Amino acid sequence: MKCVSIKNLTYAYIKDRPVIKDLSLDIEEGEYVSLVGHNGCGKSTLAKLLVGLLFANQGSIEICGLELNSKNINEIRKKVAIVFQNPDNQFIGATVEDDIAFSLENMCVPREEMLTLVPEYAKKVGMEQFLTKEPGYLSGGQKQRVAVADALIRNPEILILDEATSMLDPAGKQDILNLVKKMRSENPNLTIISITHDINEAYDSDRIVLMHEGVNVLSCTPVELFEKTDIISKYNLDLPFVIELKTKIKKLGIDVKESDSLETIGVKLCK
Amino acid sequence: MQIKINSLSYTYLAKTPNEVEALHDVSLEIPEGKITSIIGHTGSGKSTLIQTLNGLLLPTSGEVHVGDYVVTSKKKKNKKIKELRKSLAIVFQFPEYQLFEETVEKDVAFxxxxxxxxxxxxxxxxxxxxxxxxxxxxxYKRSPFELSGGEKRRVAIAGIIALNPDILVLDEPTAGLDPLGSKIILRLIEKFNKEGKTIIIVTHDMNIVLNYSDHVVVMNDGKVAFEGTPSTLFNGDISKYSIDVPELFKFVKILEVKGMKLDLSKIRTIDDLITQLKEKR
Known part of the structure; x- marks a missing residue:
């Protein structure tokens, strides 16, 4: 089932200078899609259009069968949660527990439920020790973990991550990625749209959509993308380490296969 | 200019119920004219440390020597701090958020x-x-807000470079940039270093440590956990600092376990490894 259906979408911040140009894209329920492309290619604008923070000049967006318009916006926002890049721009509550409870309050969840839900989700993101702390005492990574808890606690159908891990340390980042994986295995219908520059992160997704100057130029599986060396160099994408290593070792005349692990390559090299 | 840190401690909100000791008895020398990376997980004291270097935060105890300047806990003694801040300038995380002027050139001139x-x-x-x-x-005459993320960041860095500091400190200089934007910034940092500036980079990106740094400092729980070259660091046991080993070093270790002898100090990129592999064949 189509979860997101974008048809001929155009959006311009300044008249006649569109940043999204006649873009069409379908995303299936339960799919994990990475949006990649240069800064300024329209990825974040697209994310804002998907949650109705911006409204398109032309074209249409359907979320779970509902057309995104001012009449349906409240219904749609219940289905879509977004985590932005900068943790400071999304901390609303006075303390961590207030912040996590904020969206539950908006959804009129009874207090008793909140009292169990808030610590549960704080624990999921490893912030259970900080429930009563104010944002000023948290580091950027810790704030971002709270933001992820804020998004997940609403039990959304679509989770948009707009470079949500780019400010976290490796351990924090891995925590969040593991958490997203866990959410997906618990709820296979959860659709994830991840905007990222981290090619190793994109490598884990079902599909990569490459954007350039407001258009999606390519949509394929990570493995298919990394085989297209012309595209990789044209759009200045990084290659995941494993792929780059395999390509370069092949040139030494060693037979390296797609499925070979680092261990196997090591054995072949040491022969 | 040499940086020497003696028994530096810093406590946020000292003498309140909320006090947090962010740095504990840190002693450190940062080599002149080199690129030094400061790493460590979130909350380990990296950002606090760099803010004491030019007195944006005054030590709770201990002192920082930067050339002839001294930053101490006593406010009155830090007289030349404005000059120090010109010699040791900090580019903060997401510096583009600090752009405010009408035009790019005015912002840099500010x-x-x-x-x-x-x-x-x-x-x-x-x-x-x-x-x-x-x-x-x-x-030059356009609004800085019309630029892309990478361009804005370069404008923000220009505002600092215009002061012609001897020491340039950058907190997460490539965070949030696309791969091309990151490369441009890193090449720029290398260029500043070649021109004689001492560079300090606070980063989570182990590839910056491996590919660009001469020296690396690992912070853990407000203390210095390691000081030395990147290859020594990644070759040792670093799991306890919650730092990622770069994939390249994970692979090099597999080769070593299998009995291959490699000169680790010369391996910074896949190409360096390939060169050594070629010599062996």
């Missing part, structure tokens, strides 16, 4: 004017700094 440089001269020096960071002339 810092200079704060140091008493006259308008016309400041604009002239701003142009020079913008040229250094590779911002095209056609942008």
């Amino acid at each position: 810092g200079l004017k704060n140091y008493g440089v006259k308008e016309a001269e400041a604009i002239k020096q701003a142009h020079k700094a913008l040229e250094e960071v590779g911002i095209d002339k056609s942008f």
